[in-house]
Amino acid sequence: MDFLSLLSFLTFFLIVASVYSVACLGLNMQWGFTGLFNVGVVGFFAIGAYASAILTGPDYPDTLLGGFGLPVIVGFAGAVIAAGLAGLLVGFVTLRLREDFLAISTFGIAISIQLVALNFSRLTRGPDGLYSLPKPFSGVSTSVLVDNLFYLAICAVSIGVVYWGLERMVRSPWGRVLRAIREDETAALALGKNVFRYRLQAFVVGCAVMGLSGALYANFVGFISPQDFIPIFTFQVFIMLIVGGSGNNLGAILGGVVVWALWSGSGALIAGILPPTIQTQAASVRIVLIGLGLVLMLLYRPAGILREKRIVSQEARLPDGVAGGRAAGPGD
Amino acid sequence: MMQFVLNGLVLASTIALGAVGLSMTYNILRFANFAHGEVIAIGAYFSLAVVTLIGAGVGSIGPIAFGWPLLVSLPISIFVTSMIILLVDALVFRQLRNKNATRITLIMAAFGLSLMGRSLITLFAGGDPKYYEFSIRKVFELFPGAKIGPDELAVMGIAASAFIGLYFYLSRTIMGKSMRAVAENPVLARINGIDTRQVIRWTWIIGTAFATVGGTFLGHIEQLRPEMGFDLLLLMFAALILGGAGNLYGTVLGAILVGLIDSMSVAIGLSAYRAAVVFMVIMLILLVRPQGLLGEKA
Numbered sequence: 001m002d003f004l005s006l007l008s009f010l011t012f013f014l015i016v017a018s019v020y021s022v023a024c025l026g027l028n029m030q031w032g033f034t035g036l037f038n039v040g041v042v043g044f045f046a047i048g049a050y051a052s053a054i055l056t057g058p059d060y061p062d063t064l065l066g067g068f069g070l071p072v073i074v075g076f077a078g079a080v081i082a083a084g085l086a087g088l089l090v091g092f093v094t095l096r097l098r099e100d101f102l103a104i105s106t107f108g109i110a111i112s113i114q115l116v117a118l119n120f121s122r123l124t125r126g127p128d129g130l131y132s133l134p135k136p137f138s139g140v141s142t143s144v145l146v147d148n149l150f151y152l153a154i155c156a157v158s159i160g161v162v163y164w165g166l167e168r169m170v171r172s173p174w175g176r177v178l179r180a181i182r183e184d185e186t187a188a189l190a191l192g193k194n195v196f197r198y199r200l201q202a203f204v205v206g207c208a209v210m211g212l213s214g215a216l217y218a219n220f221v222g223f224i225s226p227q228d229f230i231p232i233f234t235f236q237v238f239i240m241l242i243v244g245g246s247g248n249n250l251g252a253i254l255g256g257v258v259v260w261a262l263w264s265g266s267g268a269l270i271a272g273i274l275p276p277t278i279q280t281q282a283a284s285v286r287i288v289l290i291g292l293g294l295v296l297m298l299l300y301r302p303a304g305i306l307r308e309k310r311i312v313s314q315e316a317r318l319p320d321g322v323a324g325g326r327a328a329g330p331g332d
Numbered sequence: 333m334m335q336f337v338l339n340g341l342v343l344a345s346t347i348a349l350g351a352v353g354l355s356m357t358y359n360i361l362r363f364a365n366f367a368h369g370e371v372i373a374i375g376a377y378f379s380l381a382v383v384t385l386i387g388a389g390v391g392s393i394g395p396i397a398f399g400w401p402l403l404v405s406l407p408i409s410i411f412v413t414s415m416i417i418l419l420v421d422a423l424v425f426r427q428l429r430n431k432n433a434t435r436i437t438l439i440m441a442a443f444g445l446s447l448m449g450r451s452l453i454t455l456f457a458g459g460d461p462k463y464y465e466f467s468i469r470k471v472f473e474l475f476p477g478a479k480i481g482p483d484e485l486a487v488m489g490i491a492a493s494a495f496i497g498l499y500f501y502l503s504r505t506i507m508g509k510s511m512r513a514v515a516e517n518p519v520l521a522r523i524n525g526i527d528t529r530q531v532i533r534w535t536w537i538i539g540t541a542f543a544t545v546g547g548t549f550l551g552h553i554e555q556l557r558p559e560m561g562f563d564l565l566l567l568m569f570a571a572l573i574l575g576g577a578g579n580l581y582g583t584v585l586g587a588i589l590v591g592l593i594d595s596m597s598v599a600i601g602l603s604a605y606r607a608a609v610v611f612m613v614i615m616l617i618l619l620v621r622p623q624g625l626l627g628e629k630a
Contacts, residue, residue: 037436039366039443093615096622103439104364104569105615111566112608119604235447238440284451291448298441299427 083211344591353539
């Protein structure tokens with residue numbers, strides 16, 4: 001493989017990994033810091049993708065909304081707002097429920113969102129999907145590689161901004177309350193904190209970040225359809241977060257890259273080694289192995305690659321010896 | 333109108349059979365088992381394997397298009413599926429329990445197992461739909477304008493008798509009472525000498541047995557697909573939540589309501605959105621009654 005094709009491959013790989021990393025950061029806000037088990041990650045990812053596609057895409061025949069052709073940055077902003085609003089609505093109804101009811105209801109919401117994407121064709125064009133979505137800077141050069149390098153830069157900036165913002169949030173007094181709720185809800189309540197409101201805020205922030213991830217995906221691939229938004233995505237993001245280190249934002253980014261490398265690497269390996277007749281079986285084996293990986297991770301290394309830092313405030317942090325890191329789940 | 337009530341009740345029978353296991357793991361092992369859909373599917377596929385091994389079709393009893401081969405396959409399939417589930421419990425869930433993992437960690441492990449289960453079925457049985465038999469079924473008019481097949485009626489009857497059996501099991505036998513005790517208060521149950529491990533074992537076995545029966549008859553009425561249980565999972569959870577989670581009778585009531593809402597959503601022309609409609613109705617009910625219909629206030 002010559003240098004240019006290696007670079008092209010690497011660029012492509014890193015862009016997709018960035019999409020996952022952003023979603024992972026969003027989930028880290030909800031699960032890692034606040035202990036909210038959102039099984040509907042893919043739903044908010046889809047809302048972001050469709051919002052950006054509708055805002056930036058061309059005019060499609062027979063659709064209610066569209067043809068705005070707005071700049072991609074507006075699409076991204078729209079995705080963040082749409083997913084955030086959806087998170088507000090969903091959170092308002094579900095966050096009052098018990099924690100495992102939250103898991104069940106977000107699972108239901110993701111399925112409902114996929115049904116809307118599939119059947120509400122006046123908005124989403126159903127299974128035909130939305131196509132010809134613009135990619136920023138794609139007119140600058142004739143080379144796909146240069147286009148993708150520009151897009152990778154956009155991804156890097158997005159990750160940077162999200163990381164910076166989330167770090168600011170979780171190290172503020174507000175972030176401390178979130179961790180307090182995660183560790184002991186009753187104690188937080190006893191200290192006079194409005195647990196529901198904090199949870200709702202964290203949930204909305206996380207959903208908005210997932211929406212951004214969806215927009216990054218939509219405008220990179222240029223075509224989205226309901227098949228892009230299946231429950232396995234949620235599962236992948238959870239594995240990434242747990243492998244990377246739940247409760248650690250750098251870990252979330254790292255987990256996205258590492259797990260996506262394993263995932264796509266194993267896919268390439270299967271495609272390269274095995275004869276085409278058993279490729280479909282091989283795809284199932286891959287999912288079995290990934291599922292096994294998650295279960296083993298939960299059993300033997302629940303804290304992930306990068307443990308959560310024990311932070312008291314923006315300025316002060318506990319030395320590593322004190323109290324140690326914590327495990328994957330709230331109160332583990 | 334009557335037609336949709338009948339359709340809803342048929343669906344409710346399979347939901348209720350599946351939701352029993354979900355409700356029992358929820359109350360005794362205290363987590364929402366996202367892999368329960370795969371228990372249903374695995375049970376149904378083992379029934380198919382046994383029926384194929386016997387090689388005598390599925391037989392028939394009078395007008396009903398299934399007979400002894402399918403009924404014989406049930407206990408075998410229940411046994412094999414239960415053994416698998418107990419193995420999974422020993423390898424995964426028991427380990428997590430011993431580490432005092434939170435219920436969310438258990439849910440996540442179940443989530444991973446669910447994905448593995450579906451892929452394993454696809455791997456061994458193929459992803460395309462399977463059938464126990466291909467006969468054309470008769471239907472008759474039970475009420476004016478409302479048709480139903482003898483198979484559907486038989487399935488409803490089997491579900492109803494299974495629930496009556498479960499009621500007596502839980503209220504009259506020592507193990508049934510132990511289960512209710514552990515569900516009520518695990519520490520107090522253990523202090524009183526109840527063998528929790530034994531209770532957990534029977535919880536899995538009974539849940540699996542009901543799931544296998546539900547899956548087999550769902551496969552008989554419709555078809556067998558690797559996703560057949562996963563697609564039912566949301567409806568079963570809806571039944572569980574609606575009934576108030578802690579209450580097995582509530583779960584059965586919830587299953588009936590979910591079945592009816594589902595067939596009503598078809599009746600008003602929302603068949604493409606049926607799962608979403610059921611779910612939205614549940615959410616609205618929970619806004620008013622967060623503890624479910626028969627649940628007690630926390």
